[in-house]
Amino acid sequence: MGAAAGYIMEALKSASWIRKMFEEGIRLKGQYGEDNVYDFSLGNPDVPPPPEVGRALAAFAETTSKPMSIGYMPNAGYSSLREALARKLASEQKVSLAGKDIIVTCGAAGGLNAFFKAVLDPGDEVIAPSPYFVEYATYVSNHNGVFKSAPTKPGTYELDLEAIEAALTEKTRVVLINTPNNPTGQIYSEDQIKQLGELLGSRKPGGRPIFLCSDEPYRFLAFDGAVVPPVLSHYEFSVVANSFSKSLSLAGERVGFLALNPDMEDQAGLMAGLILANRCLGYVNAPSIGQRIVEQALGAQADVSIYDRRRKAMAEVLDAAGINYPTPKGAFYFFPDAPGGDDVEFCRALQEERILAVPGRGFGCSGAFRLAFCVEEKVIRNSAESFVKATARFK
Ligand SMILES: Cc1ncc(COP(=O)(O)O)c(C=O)c1O
Numbered sequence: 001m002g003a004a005a006g007y008i009m010e011a012l013k014s015a016s017w018i019r020k021m022f023e024e025g026i027r028l029k030g031q032y033g034e035d036n037v038y039d040f041s042l043g044n045p046d047v048p049p050p051p052e053v054g055r056a057l058a059a060f061a062e063t064t065s066k067p068m069s070i071g072y073m074p075n076a077g078y079s080s081l082r083e084a085l086a087r088k089l090a091s092e093q094k095v096s097l098a099g100k101d102i103i104v105t106c107g108a109a110g111g112l113n114a115f116f117k118a119v120l121d122p123g124d125e126v127i128a129p130s131p132y133f134v135e136y137a138t139y140v141s142n143h144n145g146v147f148k149s150a151p152t153k154p155g156t157y158e159l160d161l162e163a164i165e166a167a168l169t170e171k172t173r174v175v176l177i178n179t180p181n182n183p184t185g186q187i188y189s190e191d192q193i194k195q196l197g198e199l200l201g202s203r204k205p206g207g208r209p210i211f212l213c214s215d216e217p218y219r220f221l222a223f224d225g226a227v228v229p230p231v232l233s234h235y236e237f238s239v240v241a242n243s244f245s246k247s248l249s250l251a252g253e254r255v256g257f258l259a260l261n262p263d264m265e266d267q268a269g270l271m272a273g274l275i276l277a278n279r280c281l282g283y284v285n286a287p288s289i290g291q292r293i294v295e296q297a298l299g300a301q302a303d304v305s306i307y308d309r310r311r312k313a314m315a316e317v318l319d320a321a322g323i324n325y326p327t328p329k330g331a332f333y334f335f336p337d338a339p340g341g342d343d344v345e346f347c348r349a350l351q352e353e354r355i356l357a358v359p360g361r362g363f364g365c366s367g368a369f370r371l372a373f374c375v376e377e378k379v380i381r382n383s384a385e386s387f388v389k390a391t392a393r394f395k
Contacts, residue, residue: 007141017362018042018134021347025356032354038383040371041356043182043332047302047374049249056296060289070288075279076271077104077257077286081295088298089259092219093232093240097262103274104286107256108217108243109135110278115239115258116143116174117281118273119211124173129159131335131363133182133215145173149364156326157184157335159192165199174211175200179228180218183363183370184335185328187222190229197235209237209265216240217256218331220247220301223308226329232261244294246332249302253290307332310373313380321387322395334371335360340394343369349393353386 004012021041028037063069076082082099090097105111116126122144128136130149140147150167153160164175175196179188193214200210214231219242222228232238243256258274260267278285314334318325325336338346343359347369350357360368373380 010141017358021356021358024351028351028354028356035382036354038355038375038379038386040373040375040383041358043372043374045246045249045251045302045332045374046376047249047306050297050300050302052297052300053248053250053293056293057289059296060292073285073288075275075285077102078288078291078295081291082257084295084298085257085259089232089240092228093230093259095230095232095262097232097259100271101260101262101267103258103271103278104291105241105243105256105258105278106254106283106286107245107251108215108241109139109256110254110281110283110286111241111243111256111258112136112139112176112213112215113142113281114274114277114283115213115241116140116145117277118270120145120173123171125169125171126174126176127164127167127172128176128178129164131157131181131183131360131365131368132176133178134363136176146171151365152184152186157181157186159188159196161192161195161199164196168203168205168210170205172203172205172210173208174213176213176215177231178215180216180222180328180330182218182331183333183358183360184326185331185333186326187226187228187329190234193229193231194234197231197238200235200237212238214238214240216242217246221304221307221332222330223304223311224329228330232259236261236264238264244290247301248294248297250290250293253287253293255286255290255294307373310375310377310380313377314371314373317380317384317387320384321391323387323391332372332374334373335365335368336371338367338369339391341367343367346390346394349390350386353390355383355386355390 025039082102085102086097086099120143125146126140127148129152137147150163212235219228238261240259245251323336347357347359358370
């Protein structure tokens with residue numbers, strides 16, 4: 001018998017692709033040197049936080065002589081931050097929001113866990129379009145839910161509403177979308193979101209509404225003037241999860257939030273459930289220092305132009321190797337087709353050329369692979385020859 005519970009053992013298996021690549025990266029870097037390994041395996045935002053973050057931290061240090069400056073707080077977070085977030089979100093989501101509609105959470109991950117804890121009964125189903133962020137399945141099973149996926153449109157990875165409709169059952173409780181998407185970089189159109197809202201609004205399995213949860217930590221990172229459409233204005237039972245892990249490069253400080261549609265039936269009941277879940281899951285509240293930083297730096301963001309230059313560099317490298325991909329509209333990932341068709345085999349060939357990528361099957365989608373371009377531009381450019389060599393094996 002293993003030391004860990006069965007469902008954790010299962011989760012370890014499915015998360016193992018990213019972990020395997022991470023470990024392989026350490027081994028290869030030890031053997032060939034840091035500069036000779038091209039590691040595109042991890043989505044860890046490396047662009048420095050904007051200067052407002054450092055300034056907020058310094059200003060915060062001046063306040064620590066006051067009692068309770070780093071003390072417990074209401075479980076939903078500082079009310080001044082909730083109000084500031086409501087003002088920002090109102091313009092993004094095209095609904096009128098107040099502080100009471102927002103709960104500050106330990107990142108988007110903590111927010112999604114609190115949400116599933118609050119809404120799932122044992123056996124309830126959560127559907128996510130595939131490919132999907134691999135941790136979703138674990139977040140759902142943490143709270144006795146059943147994770148299911150529905151394919152997106154082949155080639156473009158746009159939402160496939162018929163596939164989602166076909167996956168709905170009497171047990172469906174949540175449809176979970178992620179836009180801009182990890183791993184595809186797709187941004188779902190406003191029309192698709194509106195139609196998804198209409199589809200879900202037409203169903204009430206077992207007399208209960210189906211929630212639409214939109215996970216949006218890459219909302220700030222949209223390229224070529226693309227706009228990430230609102231979700232809250234399109235469906236009554238909608239919830240947005242977001243965080244500052246990427247937008248302020250603050251991933252280690254664990255600050256995110258959930259915003260609830262203000263017009264949702266029994267919205268106050270759901271908010272009370274979320275506040276209790278935040279507490280009883282052991283998060284208690286999102287970190288106080290992080291919340292103070294976020295409040296001061298709310299109008300700022302990491303430099304999107306750096307990511308855009310890297311996106312262009314990566315596109316040039318893939319073009320030169322003859323690898324096909326849908327151009328990412330947002331986030332910091334490419335999800336190209338694996339030459340030869342087998343994602344694991346192609347990632348192995350890449351690895352032999354000292355490139356680390358993650359096979360698509362790790363995201364519930366075989367035949368493609370993920371490249372995270374949150375690495376310096378020179379790493380991307382220096383990898384060009386290795387991509388050509390790995391691809392040549394499949395011609
Ligand atoms: C799609 C998606 N959702 C959620 C998360 C979790 O982010 P956070 O640091 O906000 O918990 C990530 C992190 O990479 C992500 O890519």
